[in-house]
Amino acid sequence: MARSVTLGTRLGWTALAWAIGLAIFFPILWTILTSFKTEAAAIGPPQLFAFEWTTENYTEVQSRSPYFLHFMNSVIIALGSTLIALAIAIPAAWAMAFSPTKRTRGLLLWMLSTKMLPPVGVLIPIYLLFRNTGLLDTRIGLVIVLTLVNLPIIVWMLFTYFREIPGEILEAARMDGANLKAEIIHVLTPMALPGIASTLLLNVILAWNEAFWTLNLTAAKAAPLTAFIASYSSPEGLFYAKLSAASTMAIAPVLILGWFSQKQLVRGLTFGAVK
Amino acid sequence: MGSITLKNVAKRFDEVEVIPPLDLQINDGEFVVFVGPSGCGKSTLLRLIAGLEDVSGGTISLDGKDVTALPPSKRGLAMVFQSYALYPHMTVRKNIAFPLKMAGLEQSEIDKKVDGAARVLNLGDYIERRPGQLSGGQRQRVAIGRAIVREPSAFLFDEPLSNLDAALRGTMRLEIAELHQTLATTMIYVTHDQVEAMTMADRIVVLNRGVIEQVGSPLELYREPKSLFVAGFIGSPTMNMVTGSEAEKFGANTVGVRPEHLKLSTEGGQWNGTVGVSEHLGSDTFLHIDVEGVGLMTARADGEFPAHHGDRIGLTPDPERLHRFDGAGAAMR
Amino acid sequence: MATDHSRSTARLMVSPAVLLLLGWMIVPLVMTLYFSTLRYNLLSPGTESFVGFENYVYFLTDPAFFAAIANTLLLVGGVLFITVLGGILLALLLDKPIFGQGIVRILVIAPFFVMPTVSALVWKNMFMNPVNGLFAYAARAIGVQPFDFLAEAPLFSIIIIVAWQWLPFATLILLTAIQSLDGEQLEAAEMDGAPAFKRFWHIILPHLSRAITVVILIQTIFLLSIFAEILVTTNGGPGYASTNLTYLVYAQSLLQFDVGGGSAGGIVAVVLANIVAIFLMRLVGKNLDL
Numbered sequence: 086m087a088r089s090v091t092l093g094t095r096l097g098w099t100a101l102a103w104a105i106g107l108a109i110f111f112p113i114l115w116t117i118l119t120s121f122k123t124e125a126a127a128i129g130p131p132q133l134f135a136f137e138w139t140t141e142n143y144t145e146v147q148s149r150s151p152y153f154l155h156f157m158n159s160v161i162i163a164l165g166s167t168l169i170a171l172a173i174a175i176p177a178a179w180a181m182a183f184s185p186t187k188r189t190r191g192l193l194l195w196m197l198s199t200k201m202l203p204p205v206g207v208l209i210p211i212y213l214l215f216r217n218t219g220l221l222d223t224r225i226g227l228v229i230v231l232t233l234v235n236l237p238i239i240v241w242m243l244f245t246y247f248r249e250i251p252g253e254i255l256e257a258a259r260m261d262g263a264n265l266k267a268e269i270i271h272v273l274t275p276m277a278l279p280g281i282a283s284t285l286l287l288n289v290i291l292a293w294n295e296a297f298w299t300l301n302l303t304a305a306k307a308a309p310l311t312a313f314i315a316s317y318s319s320p321e322g323l324f325y326a327k328l329s330a331a332s333t334m335a336i337a338p339v340l341i342l343g344w345f346s347q348k349q350l351v352r353g354l355t356f357g358a359v360k
Numbered sequence: 361m362g363s364i365t366l367k368n369v370a371k372r373f374d375e376v377e378v379i380p381p382l383d384l385q386i387n388d389g390e391f392v393v394f395v396g397p398s399g400c401g402k403s404t405l406l407r408l409i410a411g412l413e414d415v416s417g418g419t420i421s422l423d424g425k426d427v428t429a430l431p432p433s434k435r436g437l438a439m440v441f442q443s444y445a446l447y448p449h450m451t452v453r454k455n456i457a458f459p460l461k462m463a464g465l466e467q468s469e470i471d472k473k474v475d476g477a478a479r480v481l482n483l484g485d486y487i488e489r490r491p492g493q494l495s496g497g498q499r500q501r502v503a504i505g506r507a508i509v510r511e512p513s514a515f516l517f518d519e520p521l522s523n524l525d526a527a528l529r530g531t532m533r534l535e536i537a538e539l540h541q542t543l544a545t546t547m548i549y550v551t552h553d554q555v556e557a558m559t560m561a562d563r564i565v566v567l568n569r570g571v572i573e574q575v576g577s578p579l580e581l582y583r584e585p586k587s588l589f590v591a592g593f594i595g596s597p598t599m600n601m602v603t604g605s606e607a608e609k610f611g612a613n614t615v616g617v618r619p620e621h622l623k624l625s626t627e628g629g630q631w632n633g634t635v636g637v638s639e640h641l642g643s644d645t646f647l648h649i650d651v652e653g654v655g656l657m658t659a660r661a662d663g664e665f666p667a668h669h670g671d672r673i674g675l676t677p678d679p680e681r682l683h684r685f686d687g688a689g690a691a692m693r
Numbered sequence: 694m695a696t697d698h699s700r701s702t703a704r705l706m707v708s709p710a711v712l713l714l715l716g717w718m719i720v721p722l723v724m725t726l727y728f729s730t731l732r733y734n735l736l737s738p739g740t741e742s743f744v745g746f747e748n749y750v751y752f753l754t755d756p757a758f759f760a761a762i763a764n765t766l767l768l769v770g771g772v773l774f775i776t777v778l779g780g781i782l783l784a785l786l787l788d789k790p791i792f793g794q795g796i797v798r799i800l801v802i803a804p805f806f807v808m809p810t811v812s813a814l815v816w817k818n819m820f821m822n823p824v825n826g827l828f829a830y831a832a833r834a835i836g837v838q839p840f841d842f843l844a845e846a847p848l849f850s851i852i853i854i855v856a857w858q859w860l861p862f863a864t865l866i867l868l869t870a871i872q873s874l875d876g877e878q879l880e881a882a883e884m885d886g887a888p889a890f891k892r893f894w895h896i897i898l899p900h901l902s903r904a905i906t907v908v909i910l911i912q913t914i915f916l917l918s919i920f921a922e923i924l925v926t927t928n929g930g931p932g933y934a935s936t937n938l939t940y941l942v943y944a945q946s947l948l949q950f951d952v953g954g955g956s957a958g959g960i961v962a963v964v965l966a967n968i969v970a971i972f973l974m975r976l977v978g979k980n981l982d983l
Contacts, residue, residue: 090790099791105783106800109860113803115827116815128825173713176706184703192711199714201914201970205942206963207721209728209956212947214721233717240710256412257445261506262433262462271458275449296809296921301947311921314810318817318925325818325825332811343806344799351869354862355907 113336120329127325142330152313152331159309159335161224162299163292166231167285170239173232175281178243183255193244200237204297215302222304230298235288242287242353246280286342287349293339310335361423362513362546363388364409369418371404371570378404379570381418386514386548388423391540394550395557396567396593402550403518405567409548410516411435422513433462438507439516442523444499446491446506453478453487456505463510477505480542497528504539514546521556533560554594558582566590588689591616597646599683600657606631612684612692619646619660621681624667629674633657635667649673722963728956735950748957758958760933761941764848768937769916771852772859773909779856780863780908781901785893787864788871805861809921816854817843817926847927847935854922859915863908870904871897913969917962938962 107114119127121138146152181189211230212221220226250273258272299311314335317328364386371379379401386392394402407413409420411432419428427435438459447455456477460470478484481501491499500520507515517536521529537560540547551557557564558578566573566581566589574581574590585591591599599616607615623629624647633651645665651657659675667673684692729748733741752758783801787794804812820826821842829839842850874897882892918939923929929936929944936944942962946955 095790095792098786098789099793102786102789102791102797103793105786106797109857110800110803112812112815112820112857113807115819116811119819127819131827131830173709177710180703180706184700186700186703192707196710196714198970199718201966202718202722203918203939203959203962203966204920205918205939205946206725206959206966208943208959209946209952210721210724213952233713236710236714251443251445253441253443253445254447256432257439257441257506258447258458259412260410260432260437260439261459261510263458264433267462272447276447290806294806294808297918300810300921300924301943311808311810314808314814315921315925317814318810328814328818332815336807336811339806339808340803343802347798347802347865350805350862351865354911355866 113340116329117333118329119326120333122326122329124323124326127329128323142326143334146327146331146334149327150313152334155308155310155313156334158224158303158307159293159311162227162231162307162309163289165224165228166235166292167239167288169228170232170236170288171243171281171285174236174239174243174284178240178247181240182244182247182250183252193241196237196240200234204234208301211298212301221302222307224307227299227302227307227309230302231292231295234295234298235291238291238353239284239288242284242349243280245352246284247277249280250276283346283349284353286346287353290339290342290346361388363423364514364546364548365421365424366409367419367421369405369408369420370416371401371408371413372416377416377570379408382570382572384565384572384575386546389544389546391537391547391549391560391562393557393561393564394548394567395552395554395564396573398552399569400567401570402552402565402567404570406439406516406518406548406550410437410439412439436510436513437516438510438512438514439518440500440503440507440520442519444491444503444520444523446499446502448491451488451490452483452494452502452505455491455502456483456509459506459510473509474505477509480508480539481505496524497532500524500532501535504536508539508543512545514548517547517549519550519552521551521553529556536560555596558594564594566593584691585616585683586691588614588616588685591683591685591691597658597660602654602657604653606654607684610682610684613687614685614689616683616685617677617681619658621678622657622659622675623678624659624661624665625674625676626667626671627674629676631657631675631677633673633675635669635671635673638668640664647673649675651675725956725959725963728952729960731953731956733952735952741953744953748953749961752954752957752961757933757936757941761936761938764933764935765917765937765939767848768852768855768919769913771849772856772916773912775852775856776859776863776912777905777908779860780867781905783860783864784867784871785897787868801864802861804858805865807858809858810925812858813851813854813922813925816850816857821850843927844931847931851919851922851926851935854926855916855919859912862912866908867901867904870901874900910969910972914966917966917969938965 118133120142121140122132122136123139123141126132126136181193215221215226220229254272254276255268258268263271293309294311296311299309300315303309303312314328314331317324317331320328364384366382366384368381368383369379370377370381394405396402404413408415411427411430411434415428419426421427422435422437447458450458453474456474457470460473465473474487478487481504483498483501483505486494486498491502494502503520520536521532524532533556536547536549540560549556549560561578563575563577564581565575568589574586576584578594581590581594585594588601592601595618597619599618600622602615602617603613607613631651631654633649633654635647635649636656637648639646639648642664645661645663645667647659647661647665647667649657649659657675659673686692730743730745731741732744732747787798787801791797818826820828823829823839823841823844826839828842832839840846878896878900879892882896887895917937919937920939920943923935923937923940924943927935929940933941938958939962942955942958945951945958949955
């Protein structure tokens, strides 16, 4: 709109927006702050900033529990499942985007529908299968499950990104004398790379936060951070500050990544129904 | 060097025959324009020649060699796409160099040719920029540059000016025409704009639903359209078509006369009517007249003609410029 | 394009994904179906026997089942209500000209990226705990008895936690939709004399209807399977007060080791989800301009 809004109105809205934004963000802020308090201060009268700052919780969490192990489990499971899924999904999305057939649409919809399967529907067989094959409480087991769980979204996202590559550019490459290999290396891949990166980003986040399979299929050894944090649900003694420290470390990576992936979120989770 | 022969070339998409078998001969060095309304098959025909689509029947030969089964890269042709199809992740230089790189030329050779093309098209200032940073006209030139360096036996243009604004279109039209004069290479140009066709072509191929209605020089098509379709397509504003009893007076089913071949007079004429909308451009005047017994006709007068809405006016067609068409839409000579 | 990739190459490229997903769908699901017809408890292995539909009858007539269904509907409905309403309002707010819009967006989006176990435990302990939580302190500060959220209103508390997590999603989707609305439509309405609320009701809201539908359908799919939040806060209790269908099946399968009964429950959950999915697929299918 070319009309200018009065400064007063603008400040009014700004104040309201910031108030609500901070209110929504507050639990996260509070967690971060509490992580720097002593346990006594954590359950004492609430203080925003005026407390004795300490980093003892961070060191305690890491010394009292195999925090680093669980952190690495999260990394391996999230990255591993996403990378494997990408390896499977890229050719599939490629073929569907560039050589569509009458069945392509149905195929894509079917793939998306598998994501809507409630996990409890297959909890028992998977659990028993894993128990009998020794995959229970292993990172590999979880990587396999999360690969399958996120595969539909990854295929879908890659498909939409690939379709946005203008067909004319590929034709121009062909007219310029590029054979299939040259077309893929010099034109297709560089143009597809941003889409692949975006898909990777969103799905690493989704895998990091996954809290059904990670809770049910792991125990002490392969538990990622989701499951490890869950162990604070029946704690001993004072633990608010330690919980906060563990939580802050657990959510920090994804909070940062998440900031960059808003657009991908819309694309990946609304399946194109919202533009 | 760049002669193209199409024999019995046909194209089917599933069961729909988009182009029934046709023959066409394009001579070396000609500027041929494929023109027609949307969906007439002109782009399809171009893509068949390029090799981007396979023919459903017939043969395509370049300089006598049958290329029907050859992929696009091996036909020695270059294409300029409607959306320019530049590689967005490469600089202008790399864009133009790409075909040469695919051909396996030495880097020094490549640089020489790229610089040559850049000079011809005035690309020097932005040769290191990416397409995203260029304007429409600049991108257009880069696309042409990429085509030129291949030194193809023929250039194929697929509606290259449709995405430009009117002023730029005029300038680029001239540049492409000048390019043709400089390079003297065969050029096949697809457009739906008959003004582009008339101004640029050595010969025009008018297509209608996959069928070639007529092939000829611009003036041939203007003076002697062989069908109602061609008569109505070439020339702006459109030729006036008269049917019914007025047409029968001339012994035809339909009689056509161009707006510029109607003599206007305030003292009456062969046909008479009332002016509806009048358009005064200064250089020309266009009158849209409701003519008794005929219907709506458009007339053009040179310069400034003082007729306005509601005036009575008489029109007399130039008898030498009257076109007669029979019931099937074919011209009667 | 069609002239190049042969059909068989394309089929080859798609097959790993198709085969894996097919396997993932069919094999476990068939097994669940099979188990649901058995009387099979992990605590007494080797005594499995075929019982047909007995497990289903048992499961569907169990009062716990009715409680779980009711709770599931309440959970989904409650979260949807809060997130859709809140999402619309927040989206409208964020669309206004405000200073530092980028930062406010980050603040509002953040909860979605917090893992469910963290958010549930943070809310449970640091906010809702009747002794040490912030709400308790706030209550005492104004002289009111602190409310034991998770004991007295477990389902409501979980709704709050989950809604907090999903509000960003709804907001982001609706904000994207609002920003895709052609400003000229609103200007035309203004020239036609429509006041702000009428412009919202007659132009913005209909435009948002597609996005709202998407939000509702997609969130429903995920909300049916709320699990972690219940596990770490109330464990479905007190009693069955905060047990939803997912948790019920989990409890029966992995806590009571009743494979037969749990499997029946799992199938019921699948049927329920399918009904929702059919609607979602129709909506998405309409948009897949292939």
